[in-house]
Amino acid sequence: MEALQAGELTERLRAGLPYDAVLTDPDITAAYANDMASFCEAGVPAVVVMPRTVEHVQHVMRTATELQVPVVPQGARTGLSGAANASDGCIVLSLVRMDRILEIDPVNRIAVVEPGVVNAVLSRAVAEKGLYYPPDPSSWEECTIGGNIGTGSGGLCCVKYGVTAEYVLGLDVVLADGRLMHTGRRTAKGVAGYDLTRLFVGSEGSLGIVVRAVLALKPTPPPQLALVAEFPSTATACTAVCAIMEGGHVPSLLELMDRTTIRAVNDMANMGLPETTEALLLAAFDTADPAADLAALGKLCTVAGATAVVPAEDATESEMLLQARRLSLTALERMGGTTMIDDVAVPRSELGAMLDGVAAIAAKYGLTIGVCAHAGDGNTHPVVCFDSSDPDESRRARESFDEIMELGLRLGGTITGEHGVGVLKKEWLARELGPVGVEMQRAIKSAFDPLGILNPGKLF
Template sequence: MSPTTDTPLLLSRLRSALPPEALLTDPAELAAHSRDSAPFSECGTPAVVAVPRTAEQVEHIMRTAYELGVPVVPQGARTGLAGAANAIDGCVVLSTAAMDEILSIDPANRLVRCQPGVTTRRLAQAVAEHGLTYPPDPASWERCTIGGNIATGAGGICCVKYGVTADYVLGLDLVLPDGRRMRTGRDTAKGVAGYDLTRLIVGSEGTLAVVVGATLALRPARPPALSLLAQFPSLTAAGDAVAAITAAGHTPSALELLDRATTEAIVELGHPLLRPGSAATLIVESDSADPAPDLAAMAVLCRKAGAHEVATSATSKEAYEIIEARRLVSPAIGRYMASRGGGLTAFIEDVAVPRTALPELIGQIEVIAERYGLKIFTLGHAGDGNLHPTVVFDESDADEFRRAQEAYDAIMAAGLELGGTTTGEHGIGTLKREWLERELGPVSLELQRGLKRLFDPKNLLNPGKVVTA
């Protein structure tokens, strides 16, 4: 624990305006809230975990910590994959998980107001009752929270057509590091008054302010979708199919790519449509007004690009079966890990490149896997160039752990060399600070550090994450 934290004084001050159940000090609770889901990222032991239920309680926590000079680390569901929610020694972990109210749903203006602890799944289910949808769909959508999605700028499978979290955040209710409250954004469909502080906060990973409320845009419910699955003899052929689909003006609601290792793992799991021996698999979904001819046209483009297996759905049941291949990625990787005897870590990475560079990056990842003697499963959102290489390794094996770290760095370097970015939707956290500095350059980095100092002059809010002060 940090020697600068006077824990008894901190707890006494916090208890003056918080109920006993809002403060967790049991060692098991502190350990459970010490980190998110990212390996390779350091974490510390918090002095206390604060679990407020109201914005006023958050204000009290922030004012107290600011006056005492105690760092505060905001947390949601801890499903993040960059170390952005990792505790530091002696800090206050501020969990917004109990702030889970959906405040209002406004069908006429197509917006919803909610607290940050609402899960993405629950929000989607609530607005669906009004014939509306909240499109962002991170893979962890059953557990992840709206506050965490906003903090990381989360994406998902349907981003290729519907965009990412930032495209749906209209306004935010915030508490600043010194405890002051403010609101950004607006409820109107249009608005350009002043600097766009809402967009600045989205993706800032809890380093500038604590989100205590959000106003989100909604869309009409998505129509029923149909799907196709195409398998290719080479990565180049799959890349040509993606390029052809985009060039032809199609707007699929999902366009997912699986590499050879991932395809084989799902084949071994027993999916009825996947065949062994493919270098790449595309999974395409269309929810257009008339998806059948749309899919038929995309199937033709896949065959022209060299697909040797193409399956299209005619019913919602068949469409589900195809999309199920994408959902089986995690179970398939889990089965592989179990075959190695268990005790392994599967680290889901996040790198994005221009769509045309996707096959080359996947090819380089396969070379990296061979070079470092590791199993790497690569899947991703082909429609927007965002890949998720999953490195499987044994953390207890020092040599394998080292090779996994080096492979991770090699993947980051390959992405940047191809004109890409080190993160498409997972964030920077502690894991990618050095890579962010390489990506941004000195001028941009200094401006970003200046923004951090402006919002947080004492460097107390999630310090050491994203950019160093």
Template sequence: MSTDLLIGRLRAGLGDKGVVTDPDILDSHRNDHATFCEAGVPAVLVRPSSTAEVQEVLRAATEYGVPVVPQGARTGLSGAANALDGCILLSTSRLNRILEISAEDQIAVVQPGVVNAELSRAVLAQGLFYPPDPSSWEMSTIGGNIATNAGGLCCVKYGVTGDFVRGLEVVLASGEVVRTGRRTAKGVAGYDLTSLIVGSEGTLGVVTEATLALRPEPEAALTAAATFMSIEAGIAAAAAVMASGLRPSLLEFLDGPTARAIQNYRDMGLPDDVGSLLIAQSDRGPRAAEDVAAIARICTEYGAVEVAEASDAEESKMLLEARRLVNPALEPLGATLIDDVAVPRSKLVALLQGIAEIGTKYDVLICCPGHVGDGNMHPTVVFDRNDPAAEARALEAFGAVMNLGLALGGTITGEHGIGKLKSRWLAQELGPVGLALQRQVKAVFDPANLLNPDKLFL
């Protein structure tokens, strides 16, 4: 295959603005934010600005037998956007228009390059709400969120990205366009191809348009933060909150190592021997204060040594600061390897206890913040990247955490995806029959295996 011929074909279809060959730019687009994931050297970066141009790219890729790696903002944590040697990187950065916001139908129609926060602000201006809010929402795009079925802090009440995707426009490897789903709230005609595309990490097609469900603008929110002297007490309180009939719009957990790292980074008034921190929020407007008070009572009953209740939005923001400081607080401690296991809430204590044992066994620090309301935790292995032995132990600990999550009836990824980072454990979770079926689905959509071919499956 002649790279020059390929690039010439792409320039003919996209123009010079849509085709990039500058080595420095290519190098800067080789990978996402995942650690320990190899990235190859791409042949070219393309930036199509329309569905028709995406079709041109995939037709050229099929003609020349060149793999295509779709990319959004590259904020992912699994290596799903990492390049292969000689591949076409397909960036959705120029597919960045909000095509429609309908207050009557409570939907938005957007291109994949729209940044999550920009969509959220645009619909809020019309009294509407797009709930999925991954931590990277100020940078991550809707296309990337769809590719990994991204979650966020408010999943405990509102659900994940896939719960809000009504329909998609997708360009297949052949260059054909398929529309899945619909604008309506209900519809069961045929197989649910929309849900199949959501979370497929660019291995089945390239999303060029998404129809998203919206909600009415949420009411004002208030927050409570409770400090416990043990992990078990914090988890028990979280379980009691979820069983109480209350519907918190946010329920976040920080284990002792994470809370102490935050305290060392910025004085939050936490005790030196803090065991865990629970942060809850209600967005029910006039009823939020009543909800927060009820949550505070539950936390006190379960052994909280201190409970702070916000009385207004500014105090709520202050109480949430601890959760938002997790990444900056861990950064000075060393390199991080972020896991993404989810288990049934009844198994959270066993998960946290097991993680502590894994940290001791492999002599690494593992901090564990997470979305305790839906059982999705983010065990984060912290280590010295300049120490090869420490790096090796960190990788072993990372795998041990995933094995533990599976043993507890959970999953190796709640919202980050498989990518390259976790592909060796996917077969373990799916089993041989499930894995074979998924490979067959991939072959139907992409018979030449050109779309993100080194992701998901080993």
């Protein structure tokens, strides 16, 4: 964008926004250029805007439409696909200052929030009312509800409680031209018209700007109790996962960490996890009698080949085990300097084949690839660790990443279970959807954003 145009853009934006809501210092705006995804291209934003009200967002979008300037919506930028990366000359629309919890309704079991509310803040606020907001990404202490909605995020509890999409009842969305649209409902049921609410979940800011959300809540479950099972191979651990699910058990979480991930967590946090095992399965129940449920699950693990099954003694010890799993991605990042975090979900029955395939790919390319997984729903996170200053190693990392996604599709899976497409995986989205699917998705994008100014260059 030329200087005159950039000046005009800033002037137009400031006409309808507080002075401190428009940031133009290049040293500051550069900090908003990308999310947490490594190896993803990012442009240089012209300006960063930090609105506090719906009207502010509408002003930004009207201005962007009139001047035909791209807009990249952002939350806390904890995403792992480059979906929040800036494009050259864009307006970065950071929604973190829109952080109010507007309502918590225990009777109707809903919360109404702005997009900048942090996941953990909401979870704690509803807990005070005896309620529970289940989606809990590993970054829950930092990530925002708006970002969770944009990427359709999940978390550790998905095996029992499902993902973000299942808790979004209604939305207020500012469209590309600045109009405000309401979707969905506040009621427990509702099937009026097309489900536009669900359409926006996972759309990565490419269809409109979510400025308010009505979220479903659940009653607070009993405290969960966990166990950890050690396995001599990832194959035996995956056999246990299949037996648990086939047996009708409903754990509140069922997580897997391979040997590489275990060592990384120990190196980072001195957790004391057993490093002699090839795979660690972490399970928990939040039922009325979690000890009995864990005992039954532990027997299945032993039959599958577990060398040790160790139940936590209390909720405090259980939480320590969960913290070890939450640290997995951060710990692997510390190992490699640069990481490419995959997010392939496969049918549970193919989990063993997926993990064996990743190990073979790691050996083929001579790279460290650690795997942690939401094993209960087949969502794996292979993390490719590499030195980005080494061109050959960077090439091998990218090729191994692509082979992992190809493996996931071949096993009947999807290229992303909860992280989104963004920049990192847009080449693979077309392979998964097929030409007709891509054509229809582009038609939807065109209907909502005819000028193509909303988060351009993402998805496809």
